[in-house]
Structure formats: C-alpha cells, structure tokens
Amino acid sequence: NIRIVRVQCTGMIHPELVIEALTHGADGVLVCGCHPGDCHYIDGNMRAKSRAEALELMMEDLGLEPERFRLEWVSASEGSRFAQVIREMVEQVKKVGPSSHRASRQRELVQA
Secondary structure, eight states, rough: OOOOOOOOOOGGGOOHHHHHHHHTSSSSSSEEOOOOOTTSSSSSSHHHHHHHHHHHHHHHHHHHGGGGEEEEOOOOTOOHHHHHHHHHHHHHHHOOOOOOHHHHHHHHHOOO
C-alpha cells in the first residue's frame, strides 16, 4: 500500500512535491519527521510543519481532500509507532477512495 521515499530531512520537502504526487495519481502522502526539538538539522521539522499548514490551503484550492495528506512526528527508534501511523493513513485514504487524479494520469499515459 505504500512507497517510501527517504529524504535527509522533512524540511527539504517542498509543498510542490506533495501536490505533484497527489495530482499525478497518489492517493495520499504521509510525511514522517523527527519530533520537535530532535531535528538533526536544527529546525527542519518546524519548517516542514509550517509548509504542511500552507500545503493544506493549497490542497483546498485544488479540491484535494485534506485526508490525503498527513504530517507525523516519528523517530527512527519508533518502529511500531511508524507501522501504526501507516496503518491509520492507509485506512484513512481508503475511506476517502481513489484519487480522481489517478484516472486522469492514466489517460494521459495511454495517450502518450
């Protein structure tokens, strides 16, 4: 149900990357980062938090359901919490249903 994309820091994730994933057929995007105060890059996770807030507004403007995006604080030592967050996200996205952008993207690929 998931595809993991590792980055150095959640602060490096630009909102446009999330929007691009969602508008190109991803049913949801989950961003997991270091707990506040534990960022290896000083304040990257707080940058991610402010970007997530902006992202929610962008998603609303694009007609994307807010349930398709989630930001969570999960450290590398919290494997069971990571698994639980993923299960919750998968269930949440299943309730919303497949992205309408997925069908559009598949049509684009077939026509190409």
